[in-house]
Amino acid sequence: MKRRQFLATSAIAGTALGLGLAGAALAQDPLKVGFIYVGVPGDGGWTYQHDQGRLAVEEHFGDAVETTFIENVPEGADAERAITQLALSGHKLIFTTSFGFMDATLNVAQKFPDIKFEHATGYKQAPNVATYDARFYEGRAVIGTIAGRMSKTGKIGYIASFPIPEVIQGINSAYIHAKKVNPDAQMKVVWVYTWFDPAKEADAASALIAEGVDVLMQHTDSTAVMAKAQEAGVYAFGQASDMTAYAPKPRISSIIDNWAPYYIERTQAVIDGTWEPLASWKGIGDGEVVIGEISDEVPAEVRDEAMALRDKIGSGEYHPFSGPLNKQDGSAWLAEGEAADDATLSGMNFYVEGIEGEIPQ
Amino acid sequence: MVIGGIDIVLLIASMMVAATPILLAATGEMVAEKSGVLNLGVEGMMIIGAISGFAAAVATESPFVGFMAAAVGGAVMALLFALLTQYLLSNQVATGLALTLFGLGLSALMGQGYQGIKPPPTAKIDMGPLSDIPGLGPILFNHDWVVYLSLLLVGGTWAFLKYTRAGLILRAVGESHDAAHALGYRVIRVRIAALMFGGALAGLGGAYLSLVRVPQWTEGMTAGAGWIALAIVVFASWKAERVLLGAYLFGGVTVLQLRLQAAGIAIPVQVLSMAPYLITIIVLVIMSAPRGRATLAAPAALGRVFHASH
Numbered sequence: 001m002k003r004r005q006f007l008a009t010s011a012i013a014g015t016a017l018g019l020g021l022a023g024a025a026l027a028q029d030p031l032k033v034g035f036i037y038v039g040v041p042g043d044g045g046w047t048y049q050h051d052q053g054r055l056a057v058e059e060h061f062g063d064a065v066e067t068t069f070i071e072n073v074p075e076g077a078d079a080e081r082a083i084t085q086l087a088l089s090g091h092k093l094i095f096t097t098s099f100g101f102m103d104a105t106l107n108v109a110q111k112f113p114d115i116k117f118e119h120a121t122g123y124k125q126a127p128n129v130a131t132y133d134a135r136f137y138e139g140r141a142v143i144g145t146i147a148g149r150m151s152k153t154g155k156i157g158y159i160a161s162f163p164i165p166e167v168i169q170g171i172n173s174a175y176i177h178a179k180k181v182n183p184d185a186q187m188k189v190v191w192v193y194t195w196f197d198p199a200k201e202a203d204a205a206s207a208l209i210a211e212g213v214d215v216l217m218q219h220t221d222s223t224a225v226m227a228k229a230q231e232a233g234v235y236a237f238g239q240a241s242d243m244t245a246y247a248p249k250p251r252i253s254s255i256i257d258n259w260a261p262y263y264i265e266r267t268q269a270v271i272d273g274t275w276e277p278l279a280s281w282k283g284i285g286d287g288e289v290v291i292g293e294i295s296d297e298v299p300a301e302v303r304d305e306a307m308a309l310r311d312k313i314g315s316g317e318y319h320p321f322s323g324p325l326n327k328q329d330g331s332a333w334l335a336e337g338e339a340a341d342d343a344t345l346s347g348m349n350f351y352v353e354g355i356e357g358e359i360p361q
Numbered sequence: 362m363v364i365g366g367i368d369i370v371l372l373i374a375s376m377m378v379a380a381t382p383i384l385l386a387a388t389g390e391m392v393a394e395k396s397g398v399l400n401l402g403v404e405g406m407m408i409i410g411a412i413s414g415f416a417a418a419v420a421t422e423s424p425f426v427g428f429m430a431a432a433v434g435g436a437v438m439a440l441l442f443a444l445l446t447q448y449l450l451s452n453q454v455a456t457g458l459a460l461t462l463f464g465l466g467l468s469a470l471m472g473q474g475y476q477g478i479k480p481p482p483t484a485k486i487d488m489g490p491l492s493d494i495p496g497l498g499p500i501l502f503n504h505d506w507v508v509y510l511s512l513l514l515v516g517g518t519w520a521f522l523k524y525t526r527a528g529l530i531l532r533a534v535g536e537s538h539d540a541a542h543a544l545g546y547r548v549i550r551v552r553i554a555a556l557m558f559g560g561a562l563a564g565l566g567g568a569y570l571s572l573v574r575v576p577q578w579t580e581g582m583t584a585g586a587g588w589i590a591l592a593i594v595v596f597a598s599w600k601a602e603r604v605l606l607g608a609y610l611f612g613g614v615t616v617l618q619l620r621l622q623a624a625g626i627a628i629p630v631q632v633l634s635m636a637p638y639l640i641t642i643i644v645l646v647i648m649s650a651p652r653g654r655a656t657l658a659a660p661a662a663l664g665r666v667f668h669a670s671h
Contacts, residue, residue: 072581
């Protein structure tokens with residue numbers, strides 16, 4: 001009896017399910033767009049900005065698009081499972097928003113040739129995998145200038161995540177421009193080997209402050225560094241997001257990643273059927289990297305100097321990696337008047353001359 | 362005292378701060394496991410403690426109220442776990458994992474609107490001339506009260522388990538719940554009390570992160586500290602003094618490697634990064650090696666479901 005009842009019920013449920021699916025297929029299906037986050041949307045930094053981009057997509061397309069995200073996905077084998085889950089549940093466009101998802105994205109993409117994948121900050125493309133990145137180093141040049149001007153001890157601290165080109169570009173660019181305005185500038189780099197661990201980021205900030213650092217930069221995702229900077233009375237910059245809650249001090253400016261225009265453009269391309277596997281790399285000029293408001297803690301002439309640099313980079317008049325520049329070991333890299341090409345930058349694995357310490361390999 | 366550009370005294374002092382969250386959580390979990398329940402929800406209880414403590418401290422401007430609220434928050438989470446596993450006899454491992462996921466989600470919800478807010482500072486205890494003693498002063502007599510509380514709790518737990526009748530009952534329940542039940546001890550009640558103590562301590566540990574160590578609220582800010590606490594309990598072979606050692610060692614090497622990097626000392630960063638895990642494992646393995654398996658053994662009834670059928 002029980003079993004029969006069960007069978008009957010499931011038959012009804014099955015029919016209903018089948019009808020439901022058919023009904024959905026008849027109506028105009030919304031395009032399902034998936035996002036994989038390395039942290040949480042509430043980190044106030046990197047993932048927060050990606051989530052703002054996702055929300056912008058929802059707002060722009062309304063009912064035509066449905067978005068999903070999976071948060072806190074570890075970089076590694078588990079990422080593949082999460083991406084597969086999105087692929088199997090009908091998502092036609094999937095953004096994987098951290099460098100460490102690179103191989104996982106490519107592996108899943110191979111199994112789902114009809115689904116378009118977009119991998120942030122990576123360098124490996126495939127027929128259905130595009131990459132997109134922002135020229136964060138352009139923003140670093142601007143805040144590096146401010147840091148050089150604002151530091152009294154000349155020691156600038158840099159909390160770095162992983163030794164990948166994206167992070168190394170940032171360290172180099174910030175150092176070059178701090179050094180330009182402050183010949184005593186020194187860069188102290190601490191590698192924390194995580195994108196998101198507020199306690200560890202705070203510990204790293206404390207360690208740098210104990211070393212006499214009075215301006216902090218970070219390439220990690222949380223606002224913990226801000227809290228420590230505030231406690232110690234040193235300066236810091238908003239990273240990935242504006243972090244205005246900490247203005248005017250310790251946050252004296254910020255680099256904001258603005259992904260919304262790109263996400264909308266790519267979603268439109270899938271809807272139109274014009275999607276191509278590109279390698280997008282936009283900067284200040286395209287509005288993908290934005291310099292947040294420079295607070296009143298910064299003297300007016302420094303602000304003007306930083307803004308002028310920002311505008312020169314935005315218009316393409318100036319490249320943050322312009323010769324003459326040597327590598328850390330003293331060998332020549334760029335000659336006078338020469339600017340770095342994208343290929344070198346996207347594989348950057350060396351410090352420029354003057355930075356102490358070694359890049360962990 | 363300065364070695365290689367690093368002030369050793371300041372280093373030890375900051376090591377104690379870095380170790381306190383995992384020390385608290387691990388001590389609580391050890392008590393729960395001693396009573397025979399494996400609660401894998403430490404991470405979830407910690408983060409609930411982090412946000413409850415943060416919210417209460419911000420609302421009342423009192424870090425003390427914050428820590429108390431954190432303990433209550435953690436204990437409520439543990440009570441939920443206790444109801445599910447002790448009365449409804451659900452699987453402890455699955456329930457613990459679910460508790461972590463639930464805690465992470467619920468804390469994110471509770472934390473809406475608390476981002477970017479600065480909590481009231483947790484004052485350091487003024488010990489007068491004691492804190493001016495060179496060397497010892499900054500290490501021993503210049504901390505906030507939670508650091509001392511955590512040490513007291515470890516000492517108290519050690520003494521409780523070793524010397525008191527109640528501690529003996531708790532251990533008996535953890536070794537053989539059937540025997541303890543036959544003797545007339547209330548297995549479920551003992552376990553619920555132990556779990557709630559564990560939850561309260563995990564909550565305190567979480568609040569130490571959000572009120573002192575970072576200090577701010579960020580979603581997911583425990584970032585795995587609960588799992589480290591769980592590992593330390595196992596490595597410490599369920600002994601309070603070894604939990605203390607494990608937590609301080611782990612916290613110490615974590616801070617040390619960051620300081621070494623900041624000071625520009627040329628040791629490969631990868632080695633430094635894995636050092637906290639590696640050294641904790643090595644030391645605890647060495648400590649427990651000569652006395653054979655018995656010292657490593659977990660409470661015999663750990664993770665087993667108790668159901669009084671007679």
